[in-house]
Amino acid sequence: MAEPAHGLGGLKYDPSKKARPQELNVFIAFVIIVAAFEILGRLIIGESFLFNTREGTSGLFNTQRLSIIILQVATVGIIAIGVTQVIITGGIDLSSGSIVGATAMVAMSFAQTALVNGNPNPKAIFGDWAMDLPILIPILVGLTCGLIAGLINGALIAYTKIPPFIATLGMMVSARGFARWWSTGNPISFPTESYNAIGSGMRPVFVFIALAVLFHLIMTYTKYGKHSYAIGSNEQATRMSGINVDRHKVLVYIIAGMLASVAAIVVSSKGQTAQANMGVMYELDAIAMAVIGGISLQGGRGSIIGTVIGALIFGVIISGFTFLKLDAYYQEMVKGAIIVGAVVLDQWRQKSRGARA
Amino acid sequence: MSEFILETRGLTKRYGGVHALEDANFNLRHGEHVAVVGDNGAGKSTFVRQITAVEQRSAGDVIFDGQPVHFAGPLQARESGIETVFQTLALADDLDVPSNLFLGRELFKLKLGPFSILDRKAMREKTLEALKTTAVKIPNIDNPIRNMSGGQRQCVSIARTAAFASKLVIMDEPTAALGVQETAQVENIIRGLKARGVPLILVSHNLRQVFDLVDRIVVFRRGRIVASLRRDETDGNDIVSYITGVKGGVEV
Numbered sequence: 001m002a003e004p005a006h007g008l009g010g011l012k013y014d015p016s017k018k019a020r021p022q023e024l025n026v027f028i029a030f031v032i033i034v035a036a037f038e039i040l041g042r043l044i045i046g047e048s049f050l051f052n053t054r055e056g057t058s059g060l061f062n063t064q065r066l067s068i069i070i071l072q073v074a075t076v077g078i079i080a081i082g083v084t085q086v087i088i089t090g091g092i093d094l095s096s097g098s099i100v101g102a103t104a105m106v107a108m109s110f111a112q113t114a115l116v117n118g119n120p121n122p123k124a125i126f127g128d129w130a131m132d133l134p135i136l137i138p139i140l141v142g143l144t145c146g147l148i149a150g151l152i153n154g155a156l157i158a159y160t161k162i163p164p165f166i167a168t169l170g171m172m173v174s175a176r177g178f179a180r181w182w183s184t185g186n187p188i189s190f191p192t193e194s195y196n197a198i199g200s201g202m203r204p205v206f207v208f209i210a211l212a213v214l215f216h217l218i219m220t221y222t223k224y225g226k227h228s229y230a231i232g233s234n235e236q237a238t239r240m241s242g243i244n245v246d247r248h249k250v251l252v253y254i255i256a257g258m259l260a261s262v263a264a265i266v267v268s269s270k271g272q273t274a275q276a277n278m279g280v281m282y283e284l285d286a287i288a289m290a291v292i293g294g295i296s297l298q299g300g301r302g303s304i305i306g307t308v309i310g311a312l313i314f315g316v317i318i319s320g321f322t323f324l325k326l327d328a329y330y331q332e333m334v335k336g337a338i339i340v341g342a343v344v345l346d347q348w349r350q351k352s353r354g355a356r357a
Numbered sequence: 358m359s360e361f362i363l364e365t366r367g368l369t370k371r372y373g374g375v376h377a378l379e380d381a382n383f384n385l386r387h388g389e390h391v392a393v394v395g396d397n398g399a400g401k402s403t404f405v406r407q408i409t410a411v412e413q414r415s416a417g418d419v420i421f422d423g424q425p426v427h428f429a430g431p432l433q434a435r436e437s438g439i440e441t442v443f444q445t446l447a448l449a450d451d452l453d454v455p456s457n458l459f460l461g462r463e464l465f466k467l468k469l470g471p472f473s474i475l476d477r478k479a480m481r482e483k484t485l486e487a488l489k490t491t492a493v494k495i496p497n498i499d500n501p502i503r504n505m506s507g508g509q510r511q512c513v514s515i516a517r518t519a520a521f522a523s524k525l526v527i528m529d530e531p532t533a534a535l536g537v538q539e540t541a542q543v544e545n546i547i548r549g550l551k552a553r554g555v556p557l558i559l560v561s562h563n564l565r566q567v568f569d570l571v572d573r574i575v576v577f578r579r580g581r582i583v584a585s586l587r588r589d590e591t592d593g594n595d596i597v598s599y600i601t602g603v604k605g606g607v608e609v
Contacts, residue, residue, distance in 0.1 A: 223463055223473045226452070230460055233449035240411065240447045241461030242432020251471060300451035 022294040037320035073315035074208040078263040080286040082256030090232040090299025091164035095171035096260040100279025101179035103264035107142030108188040108274035111195035135194040150257020154250030179276040189273040199270030216304040232299025359423040368417035377403040388554040392567040395577030438524030454498035455484040487520030508539030
């Protein structure tokens with residue numbers, strides 16, 4: 001232990017006593033949960049969760065299971081990246097799941113192919129002009145949907161001062177309604193080959209990882225990131241420092257909306273169809289990932305890395321329950337308990353921190 | 358160059374029907390340190406908020422550095438050279454010391470609009486420098502200031518002001534929540550400003566401190582300036598008489 005330094009007014013202060021990064025705690029939780037499933041698996045069903053035990057295959061790990069886990073969480077993980085930024089500024093976004101639904105419908109309408117097995121597309125939304133468009137068109141249209149939804153969210157929150165909970169709840173209901181209205185409730189199918197390719201194989205995982213890295217860098221090294229943390233930490237002080245808090249919030253919600261539409265493009269491409277009820281509950285799963293990843297719902301604290309690990313924990317738990325052959329109903333119940341547990345843990349941690357200060 | 362760094366003429370602020378500040382005529386010479394005293398609700402903080410443009414005044418003029426000014430907000434006031442320590446700590450608890458010092462005026466390696474890349478190394482070095490000139494010791498400036506004592510946090514706040522001080526410093530109750538030693542530290546920073554010739558408006562309840570530090574004392578009562586007295590021409594009893602309204606009516 002280092003010699004205690006003498007700080008202001010002779011206060012003793014040990015500089016070596018640096019707070020353990022939150023991400024490390026979350027990672028430890030992740031390792032414990034994986035270990036728990038490994039042990040339970042061997043005890044209950046006599047199989048390994050993590051390791052490759054199949055005859056005739058090589059490799060140490062059960063890569064099939066691991067890739068399924070990460071593929072499962074990649075789509076919602078993309079949303080969680082945006083939700084993390086919103087929560088860091090002290091807000092919340094309940095509309096992401098509905099934005100996924102609305103974007104999927106609209107983007108898919110511009111991604112349809114004219115001929116299905118030599119017959120005209122039975123699910124055609126527009127006329128021939130909208131068939132077999134270049135891949136860039138549905139992507140740009142989709143991103144615009146997220147941008148508009150995020151802009152409305154952000155503008156409502158920043159300029160009418162209504163709570164983010166209410167503004168995004170309104171968007172949650174309206175965007176879902178929009179998604180149903182778009183094709184009067186019918187699914188939209190038969191996209192072009194190139195649109196299909198976006199979500200095929202492990203590509204959603206690459207999109208997730210690339211966006212996570214990008215926004216980790218942005219949150220850590222740019223003005224945008226610094227001001228996001230500042231707003232969540234002390235909005236009034238940030239305002240008094242001359243930062244345009246309102247404009248910043250609009251930008252944060254736009255980014256969250258656009259990330260939701262990226263998820264929509266990925267998920268509709270993966271499923272090769274768009275339905276109005278796509279993405280139901282995604283907003284809550286995304287918030288859960290962020291919360292499990294150690295974010296503070298009061299704002300100011302949390303990180304993209306934490307959320308990515310939170311997403312992995314989320315995926316491991318769902319996959320682990322399937323692996324243990326437990327009923328899907330239990331998954332939902334346990335998921336709820338984990339979300340509440342993570343928040344309780346955060347409160348408790350803050351209280352103990354407060355007692356020390 | 359004008360004789361005064363700051364003048365206010367007929368500065369008035371009303372909140373609905375409440376006249377928080379009435380017709381305040383105030384001036385501050387270059388290098389002068391002035392204390393603003395008065396009872397709670399006398400209009401001291403309101404006065405400060407009009408100058409720093411945290412609020413927009415209802416009437417009157419502010420002349421800063423020879424120019425009539427109408428700042429749109431605190432950032433503009435700050436960019437013009439008015440640095441303020443607010444009564445409520447204007448710090449973000451989850452950020453470290455350099456981030457707080459440079460909040461709203463970050464240094465960049467690369468300008469990319471909102472995604473401009475921060476020059477963290479330069480900000481860290483400048484922070485250490487600033488803390489050195491103000492003689493504030495804060496070990497491990499990379500920790501979030503949440504973990505620091507109230508005194509250390511106030512010192513960060515004051516170091517921010519002192520470090521960037523160019524033309525005028527305003528402190529609103531800087532030592533209200535501090536212990537004895539921490540108060541002494543803040544008072545040393547103020548003496549340092551005096552030595553550097555940086556003018557100061559100090560809002561304070563602490564008359565001992567006021568008499569120790571400033572050249573002139575301005576008394577507010579019920580939203581009006583009732584006295585402006587040189588330190589060596591007055592004493593504590595005199596000031597208290599003005600604060601409580603035993604003496605008064607001398608519009609200065």
